[in-house]
Amino acid sequence: MLVLSACAFIVPASSVNYPSALYYSAIFLVFSGLLLLLIKPSQYTLSKLEKVMLVSWLFYPAVTALDLWFRVGWIWTEFQEPSRFLLVLPIYLMVRRVGFSQNALKWGVWFGAVAAGVWAFYQKQYLGVHRVSGGTSGLIAAFGNISLLLGVMSVAMFQPNWKVNPLFGLLAAVALLLGVYASLASGTKGGWIAMPLLCWVMVDLVDKPTYKKRFLVLFAFAFSALLVWYFVPFVQQRLSVIIPGITEYFFHGKVAEGSAGIRLALWHAALLIFIDNPLFGTGPGSYYIEKLPLVEAGLVPPEAGPHLGPHNQLLNSLFETGIVGAIMVYSIYASFLLLCRQHLQQNKALATSGVLMVVGYMDFGIAEVIWDINNAGVFFAVMMAMIAGKLSHDQAAANTTAGTKASV
Numbered sequence: 001m002l003v004l005s006a007c008a009f010i011v012p013a014s015s016v017n018y019p020s021a022l023y024y025s026a027i028f029l030v031f032s033g034l035l036l037l038l039i040k041p042s043q044y045t046l047s048k049l050e051k052v053m054l055v056s057w058l059f060y061p062a063v064t065a066l067d068l069w070f071r072v073g074w075i076w077t078e079f080q081e082p083s084r085f086l087l088v089l090p091i092y093l094m095v096r097r098v099g100f101s102q103n104a105l106k107w108g109v110w111f112g113a114v115a116a117g118v119w120a121f122y123q124k125q126y127l128g129v130h131r132v133s134g135g136t137s138g139l140i141a142a143f144g145n146i147s148l149l150l151g152v153m154s155v156a157m158f159q160p161n162w163k164v165n166p167l168f169g170l171l172a173a174v175a176l177l178l179g180v181y182a183s184l185a186s187g188t189k190g191g192w193i194a195m196p197l198l199c200w201v202m203v204d205l206v207d208k209p210t211y212k213k214r215f216l217v218l219f220a221f222a223f224s225a226l227l228v229w230y231f232v233p234f235v236q237q238r239l240s241v242i243i244p245g246i247t248e249y250f251f252h253g254k255v256a257e258g259s260a261g262i263r264l265a266l267w268h269a270a271l272l273i274f275i276d277n278p279l280f281g282t283g284p285g286s287y288y289i290e291k292l293p294l295v296e297a298g299l300v301p302p303e304a305g306p307h308l309g310p311h312n313q314l315l316n317s318l319f320e321t322g323i324v325g326a327i328m329v330y331s332i333y334a335s336f337l338l339l340c341r342q343h344l345q346q347n348k349a350l351a352t353s354g355v356l357m358v359v360g361y362m363d364f365g366i367a368e369v370i371w372d373i374n375n376a377g378v379f380f381a382v383m384m385a386m387i388a389g390k391l392s393h394d395q396a397a398a399n400t401t402a403g404t405k406a407s408v
Helices: 002-014 021-037 049-072 075-088 091-098 100-126 140-157 166-186 189-205 211-231 233-240 242-252 261-277 286-297 313-340 347-365 374-407
Strands: none
Touching: 002 021, 002 091, 002 100, 002 242, 002 374, 021 091, 021 374, 049 075, 049 091, 049 313, 049 374, 075 091, 075 374, 091 211, 100 140, 100 233, 100 347, 100 374, 140 189, 140 286, 140 374, 166 189, 166 233, 166 242, 189 211, 189 347, 211 233, 233 242, 242 261, 261 313, 286 313, 313 347, 313 374, 347 374
16 A cells, blocks of 8 residues: 555656656556456456446447557557556556555645646746746646646645645645646646636535535636736737637638647548548548548648647547547546546545546647647546545445444
């Protein structure tokens, strides 16, 4: 349990600034889980929801492997993303059986958010970096999105503490502000899209969440966002091109300056490919080949480019494997979300953290194929397995205790 607790700290703490530690911890957890299953196998009494969740983890890599094998031939890089959900299965089973210290995960999340914000501040203010990124990762989207998640998850993880001692509330607020700052300094629009919904979910942390409280929080967020937009030229610059980009593309079919128009062109191409192949798509790695005729026919502007991906997780799954693909991807989100919701009364802090992670990633997926980014994909899969395993472990322990007391 001590080693698992150390990994529970390292995974979130290293996720943005030192992803190599994240990867090594993930590999260690996978092999430890497999070793435990081999040396000391155990019968697991899984709930229906757990079974659904684990089947969704198995179904995605299985269908992808068959699709690759029979349609385009084996391409390891295309199987890398779905394979993570197969690999984290032993992590889940190990954590469900052994457990770990939730405090270790809590402080790992807090440290990751603080480290991200401090590094972002140093890059922005002292190095003059226009869009900041992680210490050993040049992937700006992963840095900004995970930083934001670590910030909001810190508030959730410290919830039992800040209700008792205001000092912990201050610590959670520091992590939140630094995580949000890192997201803003990265200029990652996916994180900005997610912020309102994350605020909505965070109201679950209060004793009596109501719609009135949710709308008050949204109003406070909107007011804060307006102030940030007014006083921060960098944010103004990033946002000012969105509306012109959208209107130029929809009304004139042209790509204006900025990333908004290019993304619309890429989404348009993915949507057209899906419409022609709605059930099973055109296969992994086929986007560039299928997009070229659309550009040549003038259906998609040439700015879509030969080497740019669809930049949208839903559309990516739709064009690759059709409706089946979307069901595979979003069943993983949905089953984990339902599992977390099921445990809200038992462990509000950890369950809400899981909900925040799902909501965040689904929103991040609007602007990026978020699981394709290596440290973002590994972070999600490993954290999901650890959070789900810990929730199930605690529930099983509580059921055992209740059964013992009843028999006495």
